[in-house]
Amino acid sequence: MDTRVTEEFISLFPRFRREGELVAEILAHARRQAFQADFHLYWEGDSCSAIAFVLAGEVRVYRCGESGREITLYEIGPGETCILNASCILGNNAYPANAVTVSAGEMLLIPAREFRRLLGNYEAMSAFVYSLLSQRLTEVMELVQEVAFGRMDERLIEYLVEKSANGILHATHQKIANDLGTSREVVSRLLKDLERRERIVLARNVITLLTL
Incomplete structure (x- = not known):
């Protein structure tokens, strides 16, 4: 395995610093992909064949109302993944929002089947996902309060x-x-x-x- 690639991944995802076996599995099964700005990773209703771990750049996750007005749910940067992407894979559901790149960057794409396996086999992976879930839930609750009341x-x-x-x-x-x-x-x-x-x-x- 390329030591440089491993060190880059760990620097962006420090939660996996002591998880050498898990990191090796992720990098063995992931595909690296570059993206440009204003590229739609997902449209509402798409299926999720893989989960993206962002290495560089930024992704905006948003919903669009019937009037065409958009509302940003959250943004994803280096060292993060999309919790709706994870939910889509785990629940075998369609993606419930839209995800578009804000700037050019790179990501690692882990196939859905491998992501499910890693989540079941490694506590560090499930802890990472649940930590992001907690963070995003707090952000969305603040958004609901902001839109509904403020x-x-x-x-x-x-x-x-x-x-x-x-x-x-x-x-x-x-x-x-x-x-x-x-x-x-x-x-x-x-x-x-x-x-x-x-x-x-x-x-x-x-x-x-x-x-x-």
């Missing part, structure tokens, strides 16, 4: 307009979250949605307003 997107826009000077706001996502009484993850997701819709431009600790 209209956080409207509050965020009002905040950006009020706090900016000449269309520029210098602030961290955490500072904005603290001011609005929500989490940094919620603020980051909403800001990225605004940027995707070309209403703002994001840079490090700087937000440029375009069409708010």
Whole structure:
């Protein structure tokens, strides 16, 4: 086995650092695949023949309403996988959302059959999946509260307009979250949605307003 590849994988997925046998199995059965930005990995209703472990780049998981409006459920970065992808495989169900790449990157694709086997044979794999499940469930619960009760997107826009000077706001996502009484993850997701819709431009600790 290529030591460089093993070290790269462990650096991105440190939970498997002491799981040499599991890592060897993953790398033996996985296929490495590059992707470009704006590539749909899954459409709602697709079957899941493999699970993706992201090595580089970012993937956005979202739902689309009848009106065409999109809502981001969560984003996946290096060192993560999609819990809906895992659920799709384990429950033998169709993918219940859409997954599109935000930027170019790479991923490891583990066939569904091998993923089920690894999950059953290695406690570290199941612990990794359940840890991500807990994290994503918390994020989605915050999203539900935000949409149902808070209209956080409207509050965020009002905040950006009020706090900016000449269309520029210098602030961290955490500072904005603290001011609005929500989490940094919620603020980051909403800001990225605004940027995707070309209403703002994001840079490090700087937000440029375009069409708010």
